[in-house]
Amino acid sequence: xxxxxxxxxxxxxxxxxxxxxxxxxxxxxxxxxxxxxxxxxxxxxxxxxxxxxxxxxxxxxxxxxxxxxxxxxxxxxxxxxxxxxxxxxxxxxxxxxxxxxxxxxxxxxxxxxxxxxxxxxxxxxxxxxxxxxxxxxxxxxxxxxxxxxxxxxxxxxxxxxxxxxxxxxxxxxxxxxxxxxxxxxxxxxxxxxxxxxxxxxxxxxxxxxxxxxxxxxxxxxxxxxxxxxxxxxxxxxxxxxxxxxxxxxxxxxxxxxxxxxxxxxxxxxxxxxxxxxxxxxxxxxxxxxxxxxxxxxxxxxxxxxxxxxxxxxxxxxxxxxxxxxxxxxxxxxxxxxxxx
Amino acid sequence: xxxxxxxxxxxxxxxxxxxxxxxxxxxxxxxxxxxxxxxxxxxxxxxxxxxxxxxxxxxxxxxxxxxxxxxxxxxxxxxxxxxxxxxxxxxxxxxxxxxxxxxxxxxxxxxxxxxxxxxxxxxxxxxxxxxxxxxxxxxxxxxxxxxxxxxxxxxxxxxxxxxxxxxxxxxxxxxxxxxxxxxxxxxxxxxxxxxxxxxxxxxxxxxxxxxxxxxxxxxxxxxxxxxxxxxxxxxxxxxxxxxxxxxxxxxxxxxxxxxxxxxxxxxxxxxxxxxxxxxxxxxxxxxxxxxxxxxxxxxxxxxxxxxxxxxxxxxxxxxxxxxxxxxxxxxxxxxxxxxxxxxx
Numbered sequence: 157x158x159x160x161x162x163x164x165x166x167x168x169x170x171x172x173x174x175x176x177x178x179x180x181x182x183x184x185x186x187x188x189x190x191x192x193x194x195x196x197x198x199x200x201x202x203x204x205x206x207x208x209x210x211x212x213x214x215x216x217x218x219x220x221x222x223x224x225x226x227x228x229x230x231x232x233x234x235x236x237x238x239x240x241x242x243x244x245x246x247x248x249x250x251x252x253x254x255x256x257x258x259x260x261x262x263x264x265x266x267x268x269x270x271x272x273x274x275x276x277x278x279x280x281x282x283x284x285x286x287x288x289x290x291x292x293x294x295x296x297x298x299x300x301x302x303x304x305x306x307x308x309x310x311x312x313x314x315x316x317x318x319x320x321x322x323x324x325x326x327x328x329x330x331x332x333x334x335x336x337x338x339x340x341x342x343x344x345x346x347x348x349x350x351x352x353x354x355x356x357x358x359x360x361x362x363x364x365x366x367x368x369x370x371x372x373x374x375x376x377x378x379x380x381x382x383x384x385x386x387x388x389x390x391x392x393x394x395x396x397x398x399x400x401x402x403x404x405x406x407x408x409x410x411x412x413x414x415x416x417x418x419x420x421x422x423x424x425x426x427x428x429x430x431x432x433x434x435x436x437x438x439x440x441x442x443x444x445x446x447x448x449x450x451x452x453x454x455x456x457x458x459x460x461x462x463x464x465x466x467x468x469x470x471x472x473x474x475x476x477x478x479x480x481x482x483x484x485x486x487x488x489x490x491x492x493x494x495x496x
Numbered sequence: 497x498x499x500x501x502x503x504x505x506x507x508x509x510x511x512x513x514x515x516x517x518x519x520x521x522x523x524x525x526x527x528x529x530x531x532x533x534x535x536x537x538x539x540x541x542x543x544x545x546x547x548x549x550x551x552x553x554x555x556x557x558x559x560x561x562x563x564x565x566x567x568x569x570x571x572x573x574x575x576x577x578x579x580x581x582x583x584x585x586x587x588x589x590x591x592x593x594x595x596x597x598x599x600x601x602x603x604x605x606x607x608x609x610x611x612x613x614x615x616x617x618x619x620x621x622x623x624x625x626x627x628x629x630x631x632x633x634x635x636x637x638x639x640x641x642x643x644x645x646x647x648x649x650x651x652x653x654x655x656x657x658x659x660x661x662x663x664x665x666x667x668x669x670x671x672x673x674x675x676x677x678x679x680x681x682x683x684x685x686x687x688x689x690x691x692x693x694x695x696x697x698x699x700x701x702x703x704x705x706x707x708x709x710x711x712x713x714x715x716x717x718x719x720x721x722x723x724x725x726x727x728x729x730x731x732x733x734x735x736x737x738x739x740x741x742x743x744x745x746x747x748x749x750x751x752x753x754x755x756x757x758x759x760x761x762x763x764x765x766x767x768x769x770x771x772x773x774x775x776x777x778x779x780x781x782x783x784x785x786x787x788x789x790x791x792x793x794x795x796x797x798x799x800x801x802x803x804x805x806x807x808x809x810x811x812x813x814x815x816x817x818x819x820x821x822x823x824x825x826x827x828x829x830x831x832x833x834x835x836x837x838x839x840x
Contacts (some may be wrong), residue, residue: 157667194689197658305774306545335544336715337758363686365717369760369768392762406692408717410744410759416692416721 158222159239160185160323161208165217165478168203170218176200176207177380178217180478183324185222188354189487190347192367192388194403195377201360204377205328207241208358210234239269242317246329248309252301258312259297262286265319285315288353289345307338311345318349325349328360343370364407368392373484376400379436381452386462387485395466399437435466443468461485505532506708507556507594507676512569514548514555516778517562523778525551525564526731530805533708535675536700540711540723540740542755546775548732549712550599556710557596558586569624574675592622595669597662597679597698599712604665605653611664612649619671623694637682638667641704642697659690666698673705680712695722702710716755720744728752731775731786738812750791776799792828793818 162182168175177200183189193201206212207219210226219226221237229237245251250263257360262282265271272278283293289311301309310330317325327346331339347370349355361367368388376399384397395401404417432438438448447467455467455478460476463475464485475482512529515522525548533539543549554560556571556577571578573594581589590596598604606614612635619631626634635649642663653661654816662682669677679698683691702709713719719726720740727737728751736749747753754771773790776782782789788798795817803815818825 196689203726220532307774336717337544337755338759340758340768344768347768364688365760365762368762369765402689403556404762406688407716407762408688408691408695408721409761410716410720410756411761412720412741412744416696 158185159183159220160222161401162223163204163207163214163217164220166204166207166214166219167216168200168207168212168214174380175203176377179204179382180217180480182479182481183356183358184486185323187487188350188356188383189373189484190350190357190371191484192359192360192361192371192374193377194367194374196362196403198379199377200380201362201377202328205243205326205358205360205382208324208326208425209241210237227408233390239320240323241318242322242325244310244313244317244325244327244330246332248306248313249301251313252309254301256300257297258299258301258304261312261316262297262319265316269320271319281319282315285319286312288318288349289315290341291315305338307334307342310334310342314342314345316347318353318355322355324356324358326358326360329362330359331366332361332363339366346370349457364392364403365409371488373481375480376403381436382455382465382480383437384462384464384466385480386483390459390462396458396462396469397437397466398441398443398468400464402440455480455483457483497756503534503536505534506574507533507710508570508572509556509569509751512552512555512571513567514551514560514564515567516551516564518779520779524732524776524781526555526767528569529732530569530733531727531737533676533710533733535708536702536706536724538702538709538723539712539725540713540719541727541729542713542716542719543729544771544775545730546778547679547729548778549714549729550680552729553596553599553678553710553712553730556676557590557594559596577604588622591618591669591674592672593674594676594678595672595674597669597677597682598667599680599682600685605661607653608648610652611656615649615664615668615671618668622672634671638671640669640748641701642667643693654812658686659694662686662690662694663697666694666701670701670705670707674707675705676708676710677702678710680714681714682711683718684713691718692721698722716744726754731781732778733786733815734814735816736789736814737805737813738809742809743814746809746824748808748812748819749787749816750793750818750825750828751787752814753825753828785815795828 160184163179166179167177193204195201207214209437213227224233265276266281272281286296288292291311300310331342343366350357359371371388374388374391376383378399384391384400392404395404432449434451435448435453438444445467451465453465455463455465455475456472457463457475458469458472461483507714510530512526514526515524525685541549555566560566566579615635616631619634636646639646639648644660683694686694711722723740725741727738728735730751736752743752744756747756758770760768776786784799784801785803788794797817803817805813805815806819809815
């Protein structure tokens with residue numbers, strides 16, 4: 157397997173604070189995948205996204221794009237990397253300059269990467285990209301950002317990424333500021349891009365429902381550490397790590413047979429936790445054992461297509477590979493015809 | 497969360513209209529809305545961005561600001577119309593009888609005051625005679641009620657996490673034991689686990705006070721987990737209201753059905769369906785039912801005549817021309833991607 161992007165033992169620290177701790181993850185270059193990275197605020201999911209995008213460098217370890225260390229690329233390599241790995245950000249309001257028409261944000265990458273030979277070719281590319289995200293070019297171009305809804309602006313950002321025919325889109329909470337009723341459509345479009353254009357997608361989110369619906373695999377982070385990873389059906393369907401269990405049981409489902417329990421879960425944030433070099437979830441864990449405080453649990457493989465870093469599964473084998481993707485299910489759709 | 501059916505309503509909203517004056521005429525953000533709430537009842541008001549739900553929340557508190565104005569109707573709290581009160585009466589009523597947990601409570605706290613000072617400020621404004629020791633005890637009690645540690649009283653807002661700030665705002669809102677709590681998307685910026693904690697705290701506080709709650713939001717899942725009664729707003733109108741179970745299991749308005757269906761579950765993977773199109777601009781509502789351009793079941797009458805709320809099942813009313821001819825909502829035709837194309 158050739159790898160598209162690989163994080164090799166990546167750690168990011170800010171002073172004494174560890175934002176992300178020793179994450180190894182590789183995504184295949186041959187079968188376009190959809191991978192979710194989930195966790196609460198401060199879990200390190202945005203740090204992971206920013207390192208994948210090359211915005212920040214790891215404190216330890218390496219991020220490799222097609223085998224090349226992102227931190228040590230030549231100018232030409234970096235240019236290619238910047239083109240082929242595209243971000244979609246959370247806030248569909250802040251990313252636009254209010255003084256420019258929508259066209260500007262779409263024309264800039266076409267010019268910068270000399271994607272088109274003529275004005276009309278550029279226009280055709282932009283129109284195609286807009287149609288791919290469900291927008292009508294004639295109703296969209298020429299408008300100012302304030303004339304569009306949050307959902308439409310987020311679609312423009314996806315269209316901008318699509319223009320460059322990237323190999324990877326890293327979408328950091330792309331729908332958390334969009335109405336629930338519009339989320340489904342935007343996510344469905346990401347899925348279509350994955351299937352039709354063969355773009356791999358890393359979907360950063362705290363919403364497990366949409367992660368389950370669109371992604372093949374998921375990685376759950378807690379305070380910088382991978383707590384569970386594997387096929388979404390496994391991790392979300394039958395979570396093993398107590399933190400994943402807490403996350404899944406907290407999803408507000410519009411299903412009265414799956415009501416939140418009446419019991420209140422303890423508020424962990426109010427009191428300073430016992431400092432612990434072990435499992436970061438120990439202070440909140442209902443199953444905490446003495447061993448959890450002093451030792452970081454290894455990646456156990458309690459069943460197929462998942463791993464869980466939790467001592468509850470200490471009788472299960474330890475994963476032979478550091479790569480959390482070793483527990484992933486291969487994406488089940490075939491690679492699409494290569495984009496122009 | 498039991499609601500005694502025989503209790504008389506604590507909050508009665510009748511024909512409420514809130515308009516924003518614009519160059520193109522008034523935008524009717526709340527358009528002839530009526531509902532009532534009994535003590536202890538939890539009403540969830542759900543709608544998309546621009547459906548008028550935040551305007552509704554501010555109008556219930558009579559906090560509407562220009563260019564918005566209350567253009568008619570009444571909001572009777574325990575028999576007294578908030579919209580007709582003198583400024584003095586209004587000041588006394590807010591917080592004591594009806595309190596707001598604002599959207600993004602994070603930014604509603606004063607950044608340069610310790611939390612206890614802000615809490616005391618609110619209490620003293622209503623009960624000037626209270627002694628410092630009593631106030632301190634009350635602050636501790638309120639913090640405990642929302643699950644915050646006593647030392648949090650001495651902190652500044654920037655020292656608190658998002659969930660803690662939301663709890664702090666809840667502590668202030670309940671400091672005078674109000675009869676009605678209006679919560680405007682209180683968890684919109686929080687993670688699922690913290691969201692659940694905050695909502696459970698709100699539920700427990702409310703049970704303790706016997707207060708009624710109006711919870712405003714756009715997430716049907718969250719509303720379903722919390723409310724006894726669900727009201728659906730569309731383009732400024734209340735288009736359906738009824739008991740939560742009926743609203744989720746047998747919604748009568750096509751829009752409610754689409755809202756419920758737009759939330760994917762975690763059991764089977766399925767095609768994701770959003771709601772086609774966008775809500776209409778409030779200054780330029782389509783003739784007839786405002787939802788008709790997006791409705792998969794719209795027929796000729798819908799484009800001509802505005803439907804009124806009518807009872808469609810016990811305790812459930814919908815504003816839709818399908819009734820009373822139909823006993824239940826007919827199945828919606830499957831949506832194609834072409835349906836989902838948006839017009840800006």
